[in-house]
Amino acid sequence: MSDVEEPTVESGAESETPEDPLLRRLREKLGEAVVSTHEFRGDRTAILDRGSLLEACTWLRDDPENAFDLLMDVTAVDYLGRKPRFEVVYHLYSVEKNARLRIKVPLEEDDVKIPSVVPVWIGANWLERETWDLYGIEFEGHPELKRIYLYEEFEGHPLRKDYPKEQRQPLIGPGARNGAATDAESAE
Amino acid sequence: MAEQQTEENVHELDIDVEPLDMKLGPSHPATHGTVRMNLRLDGETVLNAEVEVGYLHRGFEKECESGLYYQAFPYTDRLNYVSPMINNVGYALACEKLFDVEVPERCQYLRVVASEASRIADHLTCMGACALELGAFTAFLYAVEARESAWDILDAMCGARVTCNYVRIGGLSSDVGPEFAALVDEKLADVARLHKDFEDLLLANPIFRDRMEGTGVLPKEDLIAFGVTGPLLRAAGVPLDLRRVSPYLVYDRLDFDVPVGESGDNMDRFLVRCEEIRQSARLVKQCLADLPEGPVDLDDPRVRLPAKGEVFGRMEQLISQFKLVTEGPRPPVGEVYQAVEGGNGELGFYLVSDGTGKPYKCRARSPSFSNTQAMSPMVEGGMLADVIPTFDMINMIGGECDR
DSSP: OGGGGHHHHHHHHTOOSSOOHHHHHHHHHHGGGEEEEEEETTEEEEEEOGGGHHHHHHHHHHSTTTOOOEEEEEEEEEOTTSSSOEEEEEEEEETTTTEEEEEEEEEOTTOOEEEOOTTTOTTHHHHHHHHHHHHOOEEETOTTOOOSSSOTTOOSOTTSTTSOTTOOOOOOSTTIIIIIHHHHHHTO | OHHHHHSTTGGGSOOOOOOEEEEEOSSOTTOOSSOEEEEEEETTEEEEEEEEOOTTOOOHHHHHHHSOGGGGHHHHHTTSTTSHHHHHHHHHHHHHHHHTOOOOHHHHHHHHHHHHHHHHHHHHHHHHHHHHHTTOHHHHHHHHHHHHHHHHHHHHHHSOSSOOOOEETTEESSOOOTTHHHHHHHHHHHHHHHHHHHHHHHHTOHHHHHHHTTOSOOOHHHHHHTTOOTHHHHHTTOOOOHHHHSOOTTGGGSOOOOOOOSSOSHHHHHHHHHHHHHHHHHHHHHHHHHOOOSOSSOOOTTTSOOOHHHHHHOHHHHHHHHHHHHHOOOOOSEEEEEEEEOSSSEEEEEEEEOSSSSOSEEEEEOHHHHHHHTHHHHHTTSBHHHHHHHHHHHTOOHHHHHO
């Protein structure tokens, strides 16, 4: 597990040389809320504090110098064994500027709550539902936070590193009570 | 209802009708792909549409995380299974960005050929299925025949039509043969001929035009807010094509146009795809005319297997092949996001490396997922019959949407 701890350490160290104008403005705007920034292989990343996420996103979208109007992706990474355990990752794109930015927000294992960015980009709706479904990150203020790929009776969040790949779940639905469910259980 | 409609002036009467809930799918003859739509109807008007995806979820990310970097290629084939090469190329480019290596020129040109032939197949499938679901069975057969010709190009490259598994980190599984250029010329001529017939059959057909024109419109600001990319966004007038705005491989050296629409209705989406097929054929021809000689594989034992002849004759190469196969290539610690222009929009791969041979995180940003999300506002307020062409033009590919 010690390998897992390295990413932020190394990529953070690589960054400090002349800072990108966008990252600099982000720091000036948000101050303490920007935990750190770095660049790796030309990808700009800003690690933000959870509390300022909505403010930062609104500014990134509305400020004409940024104009990040397209939210490409929302996902999470589970660094099991590290503190904080989770990182929620946003990939932003500006159609006008053809610019990209990655935002990461670290979350503690026992407090996996983060404000939803649906008010900023409506397209975050399904992406956040997917992240809830597969990682169990709770997006506060999401209009309808429910599973999107798996069924409601599914137990656990399968992309977490402590969810075994071979884990089986009982079948649900009509007909599953008798034959099929026992088949699935006995196969374990 | 039937009795009421026989009366005259029925539309002026204030009849209290309960909204009707209708479930379309997950398996329905008028849609392709497994997706369910819960529609709330007032007569034939769609009041509310809820789209449910996930029927084809196979745990792409979990599988990729449990295998070595190069073992993910067959899974990427099965994301958008209509244009598998583009997924292969996208994943390989993400890995190469992580390793910080660049493949030889010949490989880059061949990857463009593979991507564009896939794009032709993707668009033909989308438009052909659309024609079929609007009742034009003949036109569908033309499209599928043309798609088969496009797949023959992929077949000549890798020996498979659909599950290609052709691209490798730092190269390709094999170079093309000497007769490849002649075969591609022949197949592209077939595609062009069939595609022309296909277009003529549909565009001169008033039924088809009526069902496509003015349906499924969403303003470009809304499309962007929903994260829609690709032909859907270009049909609404936004010239966002990654091959043009942030060129990868050798797209910056090739000459091609990015078609855009005006109104963003289903007809524009159809026409944009038609033109993109012609542009893709242009790109393929240019690539083959400019195709440089040389190796297709990177000569770097850290990422790409050494040539077979050397593996059998030299100890060092044998060891490096053994290490690469059993332990996998080991990238530095870090994270990258690399996007390519897929058949339906931006296809991105986000890789997190912890320095081992397995990706710590392998995320595919699939265009179908975001595009399908924008379907509800496109169909709400319209007629039930317009749901079908709109769904067809969104071109939800289950494998990619549900991963």
